[in-house]
Amino acid sequence: MDEELHERMREAIRDVPPGQVSTYGDIAAMAGAPSPRMVGAMLAEDGHDLPWHRILRANGTPAPHIAHEQLARLRAEGVLADGQKVNLKKYRWQPEN
DNA sequence: ATCTTGACATGGA
């Protein structure tokens, strides 16, 4: 597969600051990934050393299998969730420039 | 080579 893209996705995720979040789609767009699926696919095997908990789905909910852990980590950074949904309007990270 | 499964997104019913 494309190592270039792989690395760009990792970078984009590393750039999301604590206390803020981003989405699979946003990361994919920033890294120039052909599909948001690639972001999840990458995290599944190579995401152990990344702030994967700052990545949410487009609607603000986390991926089901890790929801509990993810919300706990976010809560520890000050990102509060309404049930399973995080308020993206409020915490979504927009790279300025 | 074909099929299935996924840390997804979007739009329609």
Add this chain to the structure above:
DNA sequence: ATCCATGCCAAGA
């Protein structure tokens, strides 16, 4: 809110 269809594409089986 929920279900479905499509687009996307890497990995395995």
